Amino acid sequence: MYACKTDNGDREPISTDKSKPGVITNVKITNYEGGAYITYTLPNSDNILYVSAQYNIRDGVSRQTKSSYYSDTVNVEGFAKEADYDVTLYTVSRANVQSDPVKVTVHPKTPPYISIKATTAISADFGGVNVVALNPLKKEVGVIVTAFDKSTGQMEIQDQHYTKSDTINYSVRGYNTDPRNFGVYITDRFGNISDTLKQAITPLFEELLDKSKFSVYQLPTDTEIGYGWVLPNLWDGKTDGSSAGWHTNPGHVPPFVCTFNVGLSYKLSRFIIWERPDDGSNLYAFGHGNPRKFTIWGSNAASPKDSQLPASSIVGTVVGDWTNIGNYTYPDPPSGLPPAAHNSADNAFVLAGVNFNIPLTAPPVHFIRVGVNQTWSNGNFAHIMELSFYGKPQ
Structure with missing residues (x-):
């Protein structure tokens, strides 16, 4: 038989040896940007629990750093500027008894x-x-x-x-x-x-591009549409996943491409992308055919001709009538969780849309091609719920 007893919260020292521990010796200092490593030799005692470093990082602000008896180095950091700072070091026993102080001076580099x-x-x-x-x-x-x-x-x-x-x-x-x-x-x-x-x-003028002026500009190398998720869904204003977006047919290889006319010539400033969010028990966010790496291509030609777009290119690359005006990577889940294990807050991040900048050096465009170079699942199809572009009419 086993029995339990009430824990009244009292904590006893892990040692009854109340003798004052010895001090550290052989102190060496290695300064770095904003801090310093202090290396030392511990006293020869089995009763040492840790080494404590006490110091001010700026006027009126003190810090304490501890290093266990398994280590011979304590890291002091957070100093406000490059200067001399005094650090007081103590060894502390298992009975919580401090040694005599050892004072050293560190001189961190520029923080x-x-x-x-x-x-x-x-x-x-x-x-x-x-x-x-x-x-x-x-x-x-x-x-x-x-x-x-x-x-x-x-x-x-x-x-x-x-x-x-x-x-x-x-x-x-x-x-x-x-x-x-x-x-x-x-x-x-x-x-x-x-x-x-x-x-x-003086901020530069920008406006939301008028989606009522957008239209499909089908080119031969655009990826085949799948499941009836046609291209105009990209600008229908529906972002929450309750309706269709743009979806390619499975069985293709990157880049998955679509092309459209934005109605006027614009110097683009930024865009917002809404990827497919979770839908009940279906986990689409940070997975499935959502873009992970993608490129925005633009053309200001009156009737740009088709070109086979590469899956990888540097910004500014020109392929026929089309210019690479930006390579983008969709962020990882903000929670830090693995993509497949994202949480509800991560899904809310997807639902809100993610903003990306267009480089100021990008040329004006009248037509846009989106090339999805890699999806989260590395699969053979892609989908996007909505795109909004901002810029200045030319």
Whole structure:
């Protein structure tokens, strides 16, 4: 027979040895961007539990980092600038008794948030501003965009973009073409904040392309339609998966291609794609024939001729009357789950549509071809629910 007893929440030390542990010795320091590795030799004792490092990363902000007795290195990080910082090190016993302090000085190199800020540039974009910066160490940072608000008379936060990508390039939109003061600064996960890059910018004009002017422009190399999901479904305004989209017939190889006329010549700025979402027990999001990698091709010819599009090409590639105006990869599930195990929040992300930028260097277009180069299932068909394009009439 077995019995249980109530746990009253008390926690006893894992050792009854109350003697003060010895100190670390043979300390060596390796500085890096925003931090330092401190290597040491532990005292010869079986009673050591961990090493504690206590330090300030900026005025009034302290941190503590611990390293178990299995390691000979403690990482101190988050420092606000390149300077000397004092670090106090203790060994801590299994009875939670601290050793005498050992004080060392570290001198971290320039923190990433400062070096990223030094590469940051902001420029006019369609309906707003474009921000570019370099993050070669792929550190987690926030790019914070501010703009002057007439109602408050202050620079107010407009967007907070968090990333660890090595190349930062994104746009903040929703503004008219009036001149406005914008700013951008970089922050990190330790609460450090760079100074602000400020600039007066006049956003470029953009409008949603009028889908009532869209029409099919069938070309011989367009992929055969399947299941009655005809091309005009791409611009019927229905995005939630309750009705049909564009769907190719199975049995083909990438790229899966469709072609249409947008009615006027436009300098495109961006587009939104709605992939097929989950439908009850049918899991389509991040799977099935939804595009994972795709290319937007454009032509401004009066009557562009057919060309066999490649499954892979660089932006700017010209094939007959058609120019590659952008290669795109649909994002992975925001939850971080595997595509096949995505959750309801990931499906909501698909339902909301995903925005992609068209490069500012792209030429004007009157006709568009979509080439799906790879689907999430790597299958022999593709489908899209809806596309919306934005730009400036030419």
